[in-house]
Amino acid sequence: MEGGKPAGVRCVQLDAQNRCLLFASPLRPAVCGGLQPSSEMCGPSQAHAIRWLAALEQATSP
Numbered sequence: 001m002e003g004g005k006p007a008g009v010r011c012v013q014l015d016a017q018n019r020c021l022l023f024a025s026p027l028r029p030a031v032c033g034g035l036q037p038s039s040e041m042c043g044p045s046q047a048h049a050i051r052w053l054a055a056l057e058q059a060t061s062p
């Protein structure tokens, strides 16, 4: 996304099934590849993962 993706905003590169359209592309931002998933992050549901990411964004916001 031009200027970077703001926290809490759905990435424009997500398709209707929430898959990254840039996953295998060199255009995929390095920060995306640097965020390694874990069972703690993903949890049992999408709602859990969204809450975890929101907390991470809040904890690392300037």
Ligand code: SF4
Binding pocket: 005, 011, 012, 013, 014, 019, 020, 021, 022, 023, 028, 029, 032
């Ligand atoms: S991995 Fe990065 S580019 Fe792909 S959908 Fe997620 S935030 Fe967007």
